[in-house]
Amino acid sequence: MSLQILVSDDDSTIQHLIKDCLELQGYSVILANDGEKALSLAMKYHPHLLISDIKMPHKDGYQLVQELRKLPPFRLLPVIFLTHQHTMEAKINGYQAGCDVYLAKPFEPMELIAIVKHLLERSQVIQSERLFTEHNNSSIDNNNNFFSLHLTHREKEVLALIIEGHSNIQIAQQLYLSPKTIEKYVANLLKKTDSQNRTELVSFAFKNNLTHF
Structure with missing residues (x-):
């Protein structure tokens, strides 16, 4: 069973570029074109990682991540913000909202893949240790x-x-x-x-x- 990654971006070109890169690495990809849809899909599929733009219709990336972080199943969900917003204020807001990595567009696909692998490895280790403690x-x-x-x-x-x-x-x-x-x-x-x-x-x-x- 491949790990699932939710990609939320209102730019279909970026969506499918990310999707192609991730699927070549063996990941299963779910696509959303706005924050509201991404929240709904996250609740339905419980992905292993989220890649999200910030500026999106209906619900922006900040709101999406803040709402997910309030829910117990998503408190440790690895989150990457992938955005055209490069200002220091935007980055600070991103980390305060709950992202793990803030990556600017345009991006290097291999860098994104490396970050995804690192976050998923870390998440698996954390999950394993948490289960060990709880059970x-x-x-x-x-x-x-x-x-x-x-x-x-x-x-x-x-x-x-x-x-x-x-x-x-x-x-x-x-x-x-x-x-x-x-x-x-x-x-x-x-x-x-x-x-x-x-x-x-x-x-x-x-x-x-x-x-x-």
């Missing part, structure tokens, strides 16, 4: 002997490749991530499964039917 990683219900393990989408991908016998470097190449990021995911998996090494992790996966996602 104590894994829990056993002694009343019904039900085992529950909470893994993020990316952790499942990493675990599947570990089970296949791939090294961290090989996993990083397949998932287009850095080896250092893969090390963090592996460390989280070891912690969540109370495993000391990869061998124990793979054994744990087979014992608990985690070999197919």
Whole structure:
């Protein structure tokens, strides 16, 4: 399942340029041409990242992000403002509204892709750590002997490749991530499964039917 990115911009040329760049990287893209539509689509699809213009009909980018940030599911949503507004005041307003990165138009597609990858990697790690804290990683219900393990989408991908016998470097190449990021995911998996090494992790996966996602 590919990660979903919501792109909100009233310029259809920019919309499809961003869409083409992201889809070439394997992302699924949802398009909106105004802030009101973007808010509705965010509520419906719960994207993994938002790229938004600021000046748009019905609801501008500032309002869109401020309203999303009020909702618990979107408080940690990575947000990129991509806009023609270059003033320092606009940038400050953007960060105060809740964006993570403020990028000026015209933009370099490769820079945008690098930022998207970085924010998504960071988001996955934060989500993993948050789930670990909230659910104590894994829990056993002694009343019904039900085992529950909470893994993020990316952790499942990493675990599947570990089970296949791939090294961290090989996993990083397949998932287009850095080896250092893969090390963090592996460390989280070891912690969540109370495993000391990869061998124990793979054994744990087979014992608990985690070999197919």
